[in-house]
Amino acid sequence: MKKALIAVFVSLVSFSLAFAGGSSEKKASAPDKLSGTITVGGWPSGDKAFQAIIPMFNQKYPNIKVELQFQQSADHHKKLLTSLAAGAGAQDVVMVEARYIGMFRDKRGFVNLLDKPYDVKRMENDFVDYKWQMANSLDKKQMIGLPWDIGPLSMFYRKDMFKEAGLPYEPEEVQKLFSSSEGFLTAARKLYVPGKKWLLGNAADIFMVRKANRDWYNEDLSFRFEDAETLKTLDIAQTIRKEGLDAKVLRNSNEWIAMVKQGQIAIDMSGSWFGGFLKTFIAPETAGKWGIVKVPNVEVPNWGGSFLAIPEQCKNKEAAWAFIEFAIATKEAQNAMFKAVDYFPAYKPAWDDPVYQAADPFFDNQKTRVLWIDISKGTKPSFVTIMDAQTEAIMRSAVSTGLDQGISSKQVLENVKTQILNETAQDRKVMEDLIKKAKGK
């Protein structure tokens, strides 16, 4: 009797294992078999980008309807967080910004794209490597998003304002001018017209841009802002503030946008996507007046960029993945979106297109894309942590307070360390445990 039972049990188990083994070999459905409606969530100008490729997408997948649900980046990420926590309400495909990826990548909630049928490991060499790493968990077992774009950092400057102030205005000379702190300060002083024109919106941005890629920590959780270059950058910011050479307005505020429009602010240091913002809503009427150069003194010349991910609660994962793969892992779609909104592809094969060698009339016919490709090659690896958002906020507050009250750079950087350690204590412990677990594997 017992032997019979064991035989039945074993055969049942092996039977079911055979089926289980079989079902993991999911074959991708034919394009016209995939159907349904998928919702895509994100922030502008992502919606314009997707609108540019949805017709192409529907030619390949005629039965998948794509609906866009877009809002401001901060609101989108809060909605994403709460929907994931609640287990319902997230869109089928979501944009996740580089700033927030640390919050999600080691946790549950998203589909692991390393699994079948997505199997994204095969695409690894096609994507910019520091971007690829950011979406991979510490133990390398989970990848929650596929990189869409990168933000090669550049300094956007108003050629006409530079010319008017008697400064060199062609990109090569401007690059030389800004390669030293003396040059930086000279430019600031020459451009300054009290009450009317300033070099830039906020001296604090000079410092924050150096850490635009938000690499606050090394892999052992020591701070990555204790070097001499960082101190020097803060000193430059202090001098600019002391001499009143910055407009003291918050970057991205309504006031700042109005001032950029009016030609009261001469430069902005930002990712390449800022070009898209200028062209679409900030100052389209200033076409032809801008130029770009590399930002001096930056560690990792990248600001932001986003990923596309599928929340675990998605009910139509195949269709969602079809959209993601089409949108950001094909040359045609990436370049269509780039032409629409200037989101620089993280997908390297896309750079093989003549548009990247073209001159951009908005930038007075400068070959901006060639420069951006060059900039994106000079990046170092990134280390994302769950303390990133809080560390950035504390640092930003400490720097702006330090500039407002004229506190010495050394003291600002010393004090901020204790503050960060105190306030991120619990998250730090969690991060240390995650690192230990990942190493132990």
Added chain:
Amino acid sequence: MTANLERRQIVKSHLLKDLYRNRVAYAYISPFYILFIIFGAFPLVAGFYLSLHNWDGLSDMIFIGFGNYINLFKDTVFLKAVYNTLFIGIIAHIPMLFGALILAFIINMGIIKGKDIFRTVYFLPVITGSVAVAIVFRMLYGVRAGLINYVLTLAHITPIDWWGGHGAWIKPAIIILFVWKWIGWNMVIYLAGMQGISNDYYEAARIDGANLPQMFFRITLPLLKPIIFFTLIQSTIGGLTIFAEPYMLLEGSSGGTNYEGLTLMVFLYRDAFEYVHFGYASAVAYVVSAFIIIISFFNMKFFGKENT
């Protein structure tokens, strides 16, 4: 033993019979209780439960007992937020409540013509959207391109550094917006209260030769005590939970330079949704509730139901 059991069964069946007999009445009042249980009682308990844990929304909850509360009182930024909130709450409400009282008195006494127009005009800010109004005020308070600074430069006065320096102007900026918005609300409540004071008192006082200030302090104020108590409770809650004004004026949850504009609710919002510390933020909510209860207790001592 069986006697107890029987008694309990009898009580239970009486309860059920009672419920059944009055089922219509219970059905009528049930919507409130159902909604209260779902949106009131459950979040209240669940929130407290959450405040005893660490939670990031995605992983499991980790129980840490009163750890969040202990860490809160060691957190210098939190303590600064407490100071800011109490400062703004108290300093804003003194002119607001006094101003509302005097405005209501003037309108009630019919000293000026067109009291309906004034009543409407003062109440209009209350019905505007907090966010829209804060955006407009932010434009007024612009350091370079703001209307107030523009007028000051025309009058040859140095423009105000609203958001910089030691952040000294951040709190006044928030307070001005807050008082502008809510003074009408309190005025309307006081006005309603004053309508309930019989004119005979004022007649008698006028015959006795009292002037307006005397009438205000000797008749109106004492009789208005319960209404004043009500507005004080409302103001406590409103002042301690102020969020839209600091968040919109400072364009985010940064709290401005040196955290001068960081109030408790902004602190909570930031810790919950930007730092993803749901347990910690929940603890903040309960500390705020505790403050409200304590302050209301003191209110009751001073203004509570005595002989009017």
